[in-house]
Amino acid sequence: MTTVTTSSAVGIRKFVQKISINPSVVIWIVIVLLLLLARIVSSGFLTPTHMLNVARQASGLGIVTIGQTIVIITGGIDLSNGMVITLVDIVAATILRGKDTLLFPVILLCLAIGCLIGLVNGLLITKVKIPPLIETLGMFGILKGTAYVITSGAPKGDIPPSLNFVGSGFIGPIPTQVFFWVGFTILAIIVMHKTPFGRYIYAVGGNTRAARLSGVKTDRVVISAYIISSVLAAVAGLILAGYIGTGSLSLGEGYNLNSVAAAVVGGTAFSGGSGTIIGSTGGALFLAILISLLRFLGLPYSNQLMVQGAILAIAIYFQSRSQR
C-alpha cells in the first residue's frame, strides 16, 4: 500500500514539474489565473459578448505572432511586421476607396507586397548577412516613410463592405477574425510539427552550422520564415483594415514589439531553436486579455503601459528560471 502511495506521489510531483518547466503550458495556466483575477476585479469583463470581443482583438496580434514565432525560432527577429500591417491598410484604402470592385486584385496585391517585403528581408539577412535586428529595423523605417509618402501624411479612402465583414462581422456568434486566427494557428502547428520544413526551422535555429552540414538549405529556410512572417502580417493588415474601415497611419503600431513579447512570454527563446505555436498563441491571447482588461478597468494609457512593461518583465523572469 505504501509503495503505491509513494509512486503515485512521485508521479504527481513529476507531472507538476513537467508542467512548470514547459513554458508553453505555463502561459495557458497564467491566462486562467488572469481570467480569475479579472472575475474578481470586475464582473462585467467576463461576459460572453465581451470575451468574444477580446478574441477579435487578439486575432490580429495572434496571426502576426505566428510569423514572429517562426522567425524567432530561426534565431532572428522581425520588427517590420507592424509596418506591413499599416502599409497594407493604406494601399487597400487608397486603391479601393470604399468599393468592392477591385477587391480580389487588391487582396492579391497586398499579399504580394507582404511576400516581397519578406523576400527582401530574408535576402538581406542571409546573403548580405545583415543582423536581423538592424535589417528589420531599417525596413521598418523604409516602410513607414513609404506609407507617409503614399498618403502625404493624410490617409484617404475607405475599406469596402466585404473586407469590413471579415474585420467586424460574425459567423454565428463568433467574430470572423477568430476563424482566420484559429485556421492559421492549426495550419502553423501542422507545418511546424508534421512537415520537414518545420523541423528545418527548428534545426536552423538550434544550430545553423550543423543544419547546413546535414544538408539543410539554411538560407532558403530562413528566407521562407521571413516571407511567412510578412505575408501573415499582410493578412492581419487586411483583417485589421476591415475592422477599422479606413486608412490609418498608426494601425500597425505596437504590433512589432507586442508580437515579440507574445512569442517570448509564450516560451520562445531569443536564442532560437525552441518555442511552440501553441505557446505563442497563448502569449498573444494573454497580452490581448491583459490590454483589454486594463482598458476595461478605465486605467489611463499611461498606467496600461506601466502594467504591460511590468508583466513583460515578470514573464521573462519566470521564463528564464524555467529554462535553467
Add this chain to the structure above:
Amino acid sequence: MSNVLVSSKTKSASQPLKRLVQRIRPVYLALFLLILIGIFTQPTFLTLRNVRNIILSSTPWAIATIGQTLALLTAGIDLSIGPVVSLTNVIAAFLMKNHPNQVWGIVLLCIVCGTLVGLINGFAIARLRLNPFIITLATGTIIQGVTLGIMYQPGGLVTEGFLQISRAGLGAIPYALFFLIILYGIGTFILKRTPFGLSIYAIGGNETSAHLSGIRTSLVIVVVYSISGFLAALAGLFLASRIGSGDPLVGDPISLDTITAAVLGGTSLFGGVGDLIGGLAGAFFIGILSTVLNLNNVSPFYQWISKGVILIAALALDLWRQAID
C-alpha cells in the same frame, strides 16, 4: 619577383577605392559627403547660425549614443534610453514650472532617476540573466507609462536660467560643443586605457572567458547600464533646456536613433567591437541629415526612408569591408 609584377598589373581599377574604404571608416566618408551635399545644395549651410543649430540639435543624440555604444559593446542593448530621455525632460519641465527656485535639486532628481533605471536594467541583465532586449524594452515601457502619467501632452516650463544652459557659449561657439568634446575625451580614455574599459570589450567578446579571467562581469555590466541611464538623463535635461518645455514623446525616436548612430560608427551588435568616436560621427550624421533634408524642403516622411536605407547600407558596407580583409 615577376609574379609580383604580374599580379600587381592585373589588379582591378577599384583597388584604390577599396583601400580608401578600408583605411577610413565609412561613417566618416559618409559624413564628409553629407556635409558636401549640404554645402552645395544650400548656401546657408555654412552660416554660423546653421552650424550652431546642427551642433545643438545633435547634442542630445550624441550624449545618449555613448550609453548605447557601451551597452552594445557588452553584447547588450538599451531600449530604455528613449523613454528615460522623455522622463527626465518631462520631470524637469513639470517641476521647474512650480518650483523655479529649486533648479539644481530638480536636475539632481532627474539624474538620479535616469541612473536608477540603468541600475535596475544592469542588475536584471547581469544578476538575473535576463535578455537585454526584452528587459530594457520592459523597463522602457514602464518608464514611458510613468512619463505619460506625469504629463499627457507637452507642457511645463523651464526657468529662464535653465534655458540659457543650452544657448550659452564662448562667443558663437556653444558650450555644448566643449562639453561633448570633454565627455567623449574622457569616455574614450576610460574605454581604451583603463581596466574597466578593457573589461567592457572583453565581456562583449566572450563573457564567460572574461568572467573566468577574473573580470567582475556583473559589476561592469551594472555600471555600463547605469552610465547609459545617467547619460540619457543628461540628454533629456539638455532637450528641456533647448525646447523650454516638456514633451512626453520627445525621446521616442532616440532609442532606435542611438542604435543607428552606434552601428553606423562601427560598433558591432554582437559586442566587443567599436568605439565612441564612431558613434559621435553617427549621431552627427543623423542630425545633419535631418538638417540637410529640411533645408532642401524634402518632406519629413522621406527621412524615415532615408534613415532605414542608410542603416542597412551602413551595415552592408561594414560587412563588405570585413570580407575584403
